[in-house]
Amino acid sequence: MxxxxxxxxxxxxxxxxxxxxxxxxxxxxxxxxxxxxxxxxxxKRVKLPEIDLSNWKVTIPEGSGKGGAISVEPPEISNYATNKILKPYMYNDSAKGALTFYAYPTSATTANTKYSRSELREQMEPGDDNVNWTFKQGGILKAKLSVDEVSRDKNGKYHKVIILQIHGRLTNDQRDLIGQRDNNAPPVLKIYWQDGKIRVKTKKLKFADVNALGILHEEAWTDDEGYNFKEEVGFGKFQIEVKVTDGKMVISLNKAEFAVYDDFNMKRWGVFENYFKAGNYFQSRDEGSFSKVSFYELEVEH
Known part of the structure; x- marks a missing residue:
């Protein structure tokens, strides 16, 4: 009990x-x-990149062979997320809040190159390639980005990728003066991702005393020896700023390292018009090669 x-x-x-x-x-x-x-x-939280594409057009490695790569301009570019042609090459990574550019070797390249690109081209007036800027007018580009994936060559080295550029352009009068078929001029600045580091290449004159007519020809210019930033960025995020003023160009990495160009080459470059480029200009034709580049921030000022 x-x-x-x-x-x-x-x-x-x-x-x-x-x-x-x-x-x-x-x-x-x-x-x-x-x-x-x-x-x-x-x-399920979605993050979208805060990048204004109102003054950019994009070129992708899709189209009708050499010189026939497809480009999409404003305002159509603003619908890239639903554009079936663009989606494989330019898309939102909502997990990272980035705009990602994918490129691999195809037969669809732009004129004067053998490499494929998924790359933005600045347009000061949306839809018009004929309005550009000079060094005297100046310009600033600020970008936060990461190189997410890059294939390797047969020796185990990562393939190179151009992530930012300043490209030169002839005015219509300059083009006609030298009898050139298009308005293309050399790129005064190429910024590479190379084996986890950032490398800068610019142009210099072959002959310092070349005359006003001769300087308009691409053959008057050659590549400089290049400059390697010390910091290794690897596959992480990094910041680049490019600042152009009359006769001077300054490139900074993470606001800590600087490459400064202010010699006679930059002063004489003032004869050309220019435009910024940003994205994934892949530097390989190897079978099976590819690269992915993501932009978190991209801003231009003039």
């Missing part, structure tokens, strides 16, 4: 504790289903 009473007493205590625990759980307002719902919502 005594054992029976003890058993009943233990049962009552356990029942009280169970009811009390349930009551406390309910008072807290948190149930298992609530926790699961919160986790589910957290996983």
């Amino acid at each position: 005594q054992n029976s009473r003890k058993g009943i007493l233990v049962f009552i205590v356990l029942l009280f504790l169970s009811v009390n625990a349930t009551s406390q759980h309910q008072k807290s307002g948190v149930s298992e289903s609530d926790v699961k719902l919160k986790k589910s919502k957290k996983k």
Whole structure:
């Protein structure tokens, strides 16, 4: 009889504790289903890049062979997320909040090159390639980006990627003066991702005293020896700023290292018009090669 009473007493205590625990759980307002719902919502959170494409057109490695790569200008470029042609090469990475550019070797290249690109081209007036800027007018480009994936060559070295450029351009009068078929002029600046580091290449005159007519020809210019920033960026995020003023160009990496160009080459470059480029200009024709570049921020000022 005594054992029976003890058993009943233990049962009552356990029942009280169970009811009390349930009551406390309910008072807290948190149930298992609530926790699961919160986790589910957290996983589905979408981040989009805050990049204004109003003054950019894009060229992708798709089209009708050499010189026939497809370009999409404003305002159509603003619909890149739903554009079936662009989506394989230019798309939002909502997990990172970045605009990603994918490139690999195809037969669709732009004029005067053998490499493929998924790259933005600045347009000061949307839809018009004929309005550009000079060094005297100046310009600033600020970008935060990462190189996410790059294939390797047969020796195990990563393929090179051009991530930013300043490209030269002849005016129509200059083009006609030298009898050239198009308005293309050399790129005064190429910024490479190379084996996890940032490398800068610019142009210099072959002959310092070349005359005003001769300087317009691409053959008057050659590549400089290049400059390698010391910091290794690898596959992480980094910031680059390019600032151009009359006769001077300054490139900075993460606001800590600087490459400065302010010699006679930059002063004489003032004869050309220019435009910024940003994206993934892939420097390989190897079978199976590719690269992915993501931009988190991209801003231009004039």
